[in-house]
Amino acid sequence: MQHNKSAIIIGAGIAGIATAIRLKIKGRDVVVFEANDYPGGKMSQFQQGEFRFDAGPSLFTMPEYVDELFQLAGKNPKDYFTYQRKEESCRYFWDDGTRLTAHAQPELFAAEVEQKLDVPAKLVLQKLRKSRRMYDLAGKIFLEHPLNKLKTWLRRDVLKALFFLPQLGIFSTMHRQNKKVLKNEKLTQLFDRYATYNGSDPYRAPAILNIIPHFEHGIGTYHPTNGMYQITGSLFSLATELGVEFRFSEPVQKINHRDGKVTGVSTQAGEYNADIVVSNMDIRPTYRYLLPGITAPERSLNQEGSSSALIFYWGMRRQFSELGLHNIFFSNDYKKEFKEIFEGKTPAGDPTVYVNITSKDVAGDAPEGCENWFVMVNVPRDRGQDWEALIPAYRNSIFKKINATLGIHIDQSIENESVLTPKLIELRTSSTGGSLYGSSSNSRYAAFLRHTNDSSRLKGLYFCGGSVHPGGGIPLCLLSAKIVSELCPQA
Numbered sequence: 190m191q192h193n194k195s196a197i198i199i200g201a202g203i204a205g206i207a208t209a210i211r212l213k214i215k216g217r218d219v220v221v222f223e224a225n226d227y228p229g230g231k232m233s234q235f236q237q238g239e240f241r242f243d244a245g246p247s248l249f250t251m252p253e254y255v256d257e258l259f260q261l262a263g264k265n266p267k268d269y270f271t272y273q274r275k276e277e278s279c280r281y282f283w284d285d286g287t288r289l290t291a292h293a294q295p296e297l298f299a300a301e302v303e304q305k306l307d308v309p310a311k312l313v314l315q316k317l318r319k320s321r322r323m324y325d326l327a328g329k330i331f332l333e334h335p336l337n338k339l340k341t342w343l344r345r346d347v348l349k350a351l352f353f354l355p356q357l358g359i360f361s362t363m364h365r366q367n368k369k370v371l372k373n374e375k376l377t378q379l380f381d382r383y384a385t386y387n388g389s390d391p392y393r394a395p396a397i398l399n400i401i402p403h404f405e406h407g408i409g410t411y412h413p414t415n416g417m418y419q420i421t422g423s424l425f426s427l428a429t430e431l432g433v434e435f436r437f438s439e440p441v442q443k444i445n446h447r448d449g450k451v452t453g454v455s456t457q458a459g460e461y462n463a464d465i466v467v468s469n470m471d472i473r474p475t476y477r478y479l480l481p482g483i484t485a486p487e488r489s490l491n492q493e494g495s496s497s498a499l500i501f502y503w504g505m506r507r508q509f510s511e512l513g514l515h516n517i518f519f520s521n522d523y524k525k526e527f528k529e530i531f532e533g534k535t536p537a538g539d540p541t542v543y544v545n546i547t548s549k550d551v552a553g554d555a556p557e558g559c560e561n562w563f564v565m566v567n568v569p570r571d572r573g574q575d576w577e578a579l580i581p582a583y584r585n586s587i588f589k590k591i592n593a594t595l596g597i598h599i600d601q602s603i604e605n606e607s608v609l610t611p612k613l614i615e616l617r618t619s620s621t622g623g624s625l626y627g628s629s630s631n632s633r634y635a636a637f638l639r640h641t642n643d644s645s646r647l648k649g650l651y652f653c654g655g656s657v658h659p660g661g662g663i664p665l666c667l668l669s670a671k672i673v674s675e676l677c678p679q680a
Contacts, residue, residue, distance in 0.1 A: 196465040196677070197222065197454050199441045199479070202230025202618070204653040204666040205469030206424045209433045210258050211674035217465070219433045222456060224440035229421035230469070230618050230654075231625070232663070238605045240504035240561040241554045243417040247545040247563060248386075248515065250404045251664035252411050255420060258667075262431060270423035271414040273550070278405045279515040281379060282594045289379075290513075295406050308373045316370060316380070320403040328400045332659040335672055337641040360633070364524075366396040378523050382541070385567055387660050388495025388626040390527040395633040404664070412514060416551050420663065444468070444479045444650065451649040454479075465649050465677055472640045472656040473621045483647065489640045492628035494621060495661065496530050497570040497611035499583050503562040504555070504604040511595055514549045518542040518590050530569055531631070535579070540566040542587050559604070568611060570622030576610035620656070627656030636660075642672045651676060 196212045198205045201223035209219045227233055231245035252272050259266040274293070281289045289305045292298045295317050299310035334344075367380045381391035383401040391398075404410075413419040429435070436456075443455040444466055453462040468475045476485040520526045520539040529537040545563040548555035555561045566583055588600045611623025620627075628639055640657045644650035653669040655661030 195219065195463060196467065197461060197463040198467045198469060199444075199454065199475075200230065200469030200619075200654065201225075201228040201425075201435060201437070202469045202654055202666070203232050203421060203424070203663060204655070204670045205230070205467070206421070206428055207258060207667050207670035208467050208469065208653050208673050210262065210424065210428050210431060211670055212465070212467075212677060213428070213431045213433050214261050215674065215677070215679060217677075220461065220463075221428075221433060221435045222439050222441050222454065223435065223437050224619070225617065226438045228425045228435065228437075229418065231614075231620075232417060232421045234416065234418035234421075235607075237502055237561075237607055238504055239556045240502075240559070240605070241416065241547075241551075242502045242561055242563060243545075243547060244609070246417055246663055247547075249411045249413060249417060249420070249663060250408060251667075254664055254667040254671075255424070258424060259427060262427060264427065269426060270419060272411045272419075273414065275410045275412060275514065277513060278410045279517055280511075280513045282516065282518045283375060284519075284521055284590070284594060286594075287375060289375075291379075291405070293406065293409055298406060302376060306373055306376050308371065308376050312371065313376075317402060317406050319370075320399055320401075321407045323397065323400045324403045324407070327397070328403070331636070332665060332668055333671070335642055335676065336637060336658060337643075337645075361396040363391040363394050363396050363398050366399060367391070375519075378519055381523060382517065382519075384630075385496070386662060387630055388497075388567075388624065389630040390531050392524055392527055393531075393631040395630065395635075398630060410515075412547075412550050414551070416547050416554060441470075441479060443481070444475075444647075446483075446647050446650075449646075449648055451647050463649075465651065467651040467653055467673055467677075469652075469654045471619050471621055471654070472627065472652060474619050475652070480647075486640065486645075489628075489638055492635060492638055493531070493631055494570045494624035495626035495629040496567045497614060497623035497625055498565050498609070499568045499576070499580070499611070500609040501562070501564040501584065501587070502607045502609070503564060503599075504606075505560045505562050505599070505602045506558075506604045507602050508558060508560050509546075509595070509597075512544060512546060512549075514546060516544040516546070518544070518594055526567075530567055531629075533569060535574075537566070537568075538586070539590070540568075540583065540586055542566055542590055544591075570624045571611035571615060572622065574611075576612055580608055580610070625655070626661030627654075630660075642669060643676050 195218040198221040213219045233244045256266040279291045299313035303310040367377045384391035384394045441454045445452045451466045520541045526537045543565045548561045614623035651673045659665045
């Protein structure tokens with residue numbers, strides 16, 4: 190049976206939904222195919238007893254990229270989606286008892302660093318201004334435009350950025366630059382950790398990634414009123430209101446093409462014709478499984494994958510005033526930890542632990558007097574490890590670190606638990622090896638080797654999501670949707 194559709198989206202992740210909205214607004218008839226029975230991809234939610242959890246992304250920046258989708262549709266974003274700017278971005282803890290609150294306001298953050306780490310506030314503010322300058326020069330330009338198009342490189346602002354190329358840090362690493370500028374081990378570690386925002390190693394990733402702190406301290410961090418899943422839910426509601434069709438539990442089996450052009454897709458229900466196909470699926474399985482007979486761009490596909498995650502979801506029977514929405518408990522040997530993540534297959538002996546507690550902001554996420562803990566450690570992507578056997582070692586490492594740092598026994602407060610492993614991440618989202626961000630940025634050329642948003646092999650084939658340009662994370666996934674919609678011809 191054949192069905193005619195103007196545009197087909199493979200995958201109802203956040204980038205797939207955003208692309209569907211944009212193409213629908215441009216006048217196309219759009220259908221989205223999703224293998225799961227729910228929208229959102231990694232950005233889903235679940236209930237665990239009386240506790241609600243956001244399953245995936247926990248940090249929200251650049252909310253204007255979400256608002257823009259409603260505005261394009263002629264809607265008031267606040268009728269669908271509300272959020273608050275956070276006064277602090279994160280709380281940091283070290284094993285020696287040092288604690289630091291990263292206030293969102295740069296001056297307050299700098300004063301806190303000066304007080305707790307004895308680093309001059311002036312130096313911190315200079316560091317943040319450099320991050321903003323790097324973003325103004327290059328970040329916005331290269332994140333919002335396709336890198337494989339000549340017109341991108343002929344833009345006046347791009348030519349200006351190229352002139353300042355040495356200042357952008359592509360010839361140094363994040364860690365080397367941070368260590369040189371900050372001259373403090375703990376503060377260097379704090380700024381190095383921004384490499385994990387795209388699953389990379391700060392000891393190898395180019396220093397241009399030091400743009401990332403600007404997202405938190407310059408633009409700000411936010412939290413949706415009803416939790417992160419509100420982003421998925423609100424955009425899904427907008428898409429359905431606009432007339433986008435979603436077909437859940439119907440995975441695409443093949444992208445069809447003829448004479449160098451896409452013609453649609455095949456699922457177990459039949460063939461669907463379309464002159465535009467957009468894959469929000471991880472780029473590797475897109476080529477390996479959906480495009481038989483098409484020569485794959487092996488250089489892009491074989492880039493080193495990003496890190497993955499092991500996540501514990503704990504319903505806690507008490508509240509912890511020492512903790513905020515976002516919390517980081519640092520390892521004592523950061524370099525060793527990243528070496529283990531990217532070269533090893535076994536648990537890091539002393540992992541950095543991230544704890545996200547949305548019930549701090551969303552009271553209904555946990556019963557009264559309780560908290561919902563999303564506890565994550567960065568781990569290697571799946572290479573056949575026995576994750577079920579490794580879970581106890583990670584759990585014990587987390588208990589040891591948090592208990593010693595806070596002087597408590599969190600293991601005695603856990604009411605219920607579930608665990609997400611790299612293998613499960615791959616199973617649920619088709620992310621190769623459970624890599625959270627597609628490829629890593631562990632080389633100066635990584636951004637240029639990341640797969641483009643359109644195909645050079647098949648006319649009418651496009652790609653969005655975290656495994657392609659401009660990268661992973663909510664803002665970049667939404668920008669990939671914007672780039673694809675601008676590349677697609679009018680209906």
